[in-house]
Amino acid sequence: KQEVTQIPAALSVPEGENLVLNCSFTDSAIYNLQWFRQDPGKGLTSLLLIQSSQREQTSGRLNASLDKSSGRSTLYIAASQPGDSATYLCDGSGGSYIPTFGRGTSLIVHP
């Protein structure tokens, strides 16, 4: 059974910092790794999807990497802004294809 862990659980930083959010998973037979953001009281917005055959994906200030052998994915946020404040979730669909989410990293970027 896939287990997904996200570190840190919470992060508070000043605007402009570069950030690294970590996601680790136990089942390396992963189909893909998807990063989402969730704003308070809202649904999930997909940020990046890394397919099992890929090692990273980039979208604007976001870059996500996937290392299946070590069971890790990293979301890098460059030049953070207050609008980046949200909870970031990673979903690792392991060999059983059942989506498995981590508890998330709650990010606050203050001006």
Added chain:
Amino acid sequence: NAGVMQNPRHLVRRRGQEARLRCSPMKGHSHVYWYRQLPEEGLKFMVYLQKENIIDESGMPKERFSAEFPKEGPSILRIQQVVRGDSAAYFCASSPTGTGDHNEQFFGPGTRLTVL
């Protein structure tokens, strides 16, 4: 192409009543997933459906909960005889395929169920 739609957005029920939550997947998507998010907890998988089939319901409580995705119309998550512990946000997601490299999920805005 409209996104995943869920209704109602907010639902209030008294203990013992039934709750019916609806999810319309994105156009062209034939795979639907339901999740529950309890306060201060993560997003938990409940059930995975394709049209007219339940593929995996391992995350769904054995009693009082059921889900369907008929050939026509939205997917329905039904909770019978609701209890206060059912109060949560229920999210639906859809994908064009269910497995492999192209099962990117798109989420709806959720239904927030409050049981009085």
